[in-house]
Amino acid sequence: MNPSIKKLAQIAEKETRTVIGLMSGTSLDGLDIALCEVEGSGPETKVSLLKFVTKPYHKNDREKLRKVTSVDQVSLRDLCYVHTWLGQLHADMIVEALFEWGIKPEKVDCIGSHGQTIYHLPNRDLNGEETPLNSTFQVGDGDHIAVNTGILTISDFRQKHTAFGGEGAPMAPLVDEWLFTDKKEHRILLNIGGIANYTFMPAADVKDLKKFSTDTGPGNTLMDAVMKSRFDKPFDKGGKIAASGNVIKPLLIKMLEDDWFKSEDEKSTGPEYFNLKWIKEKEELAGFSGSDISDKDMVATVTELTARTIAQNIQHHIPENLPVMIYPSGGGAHNRFLMDRISHYLDEADVCEFSELGFSADVKEAVIFAVLANETVTGSGFNIHTKYGSEQNIHFGKISFPV
CATH class of the missing domain: 3.30.420.40 (ATPase, nucleotide binding domain)
Structure with a gap:
């Protein structure tokens, strides 16, 4: 068996997991990092917040993101670079936070990364110009976060929602x-x-x-x-x-x-x-x-x-x-x-x-993505109405192994 798959199974079987939730919103002010202890799954999920910090983006970071965020035309060169650069930046911020908290990366079971939304396009905004689809796009590659932190990372949560006919937002109500x-x-x-x-x-x-x-x-x-x-x-x-x-x-x-x-x-x-x-x-x-x-x-x-x-x-x-x-x-x-x-x-x-x-307003969104990651690893998923007219339990996010 792939040793990474074996380790994933071991994490899934634990009674509680230590999960980092990440959130970076449209204000582009920085990265929220919530270190959580998560017990159980589904409606029985219980979360304890262990640590929280917001790592601010520097002015140059915000300018890089603004060049590719919510604009109709963008340089593919800039977009290619930012997707990788942001994953590495978020990884650096996580490593820095863990060092400040005195916590070794191997003590963390997984990371749930929202990434940075650079374009959100529900079908209603297409004005009949294209085949009707809900689409949304987040950058900040999960593989780069996983490799540079050494921690299993789950990212790109919104795509599965759109694949089943949802708009990819808002995600918080699920949790x-x-x-x-x-x-x-x-x-x-x-x-x-x-x-x-x-x-x-x-x-x-x-x-x-x-x-x-x-x-x-x-x-x-x-x-x-x-x-x-x-x-x-x-x-x-x-x-x-x-x-x-x-x-x-x-x-x-x-x-x-x-x-x-x-x-x-x-x-x-x-x-x-x-x-x-x-x-x-x-x-x-x-x-x-x-x-x-x-x-x-x-x-x-x-x-x-x-x-x-x-x-x-x-x-x-x-x-x-x-x-x-x-x-x-x-x-x-x-x-x-x-x-x-x-x-x-x-x-x-x-x-x-x-x-x-139970915790401050500032930490809520990051906690949400810790729970989304926990459910992908160990739970039965979220019950949603699909585009096929049925209800189905869905898991969100793509899994990136550190090796």
């Missing part, structure tokens, strides 16, 4: 149900990364409500893009600039009229759709040019768009007057002004600290 369902409490796990999404998880003791998850539209992506282009800052810290501006209502109305927001289905999107070009198109429809709207008013307007679209989607899909607890995570959870605007629209819901569920 949310296992880790965070409560017997009595109706919960919304709201993640505000570059794109905002949520999972509604009804109380387990209530049988007539169903789980629902979807992207709601822009999270931080438009706010960050405006901050970068107009203030040369990566984000609006605490929402202070948005709070100092005024919402331009005619522009907000044109934004809200976009067809993307009208679909009631579970869906996904990315900065390929919601970007500065999209804002400019809405400005023109509203009769403005870029110079007509002040910098702070534009930040205020796109912040209000994020708050309004999150709230409206939740209000549409969650039964009226149902007592719901909202647990926000992602970078947007730190934007106090944004969270206040969301609470304004969802005044009947209670917004709670994510830490009440």
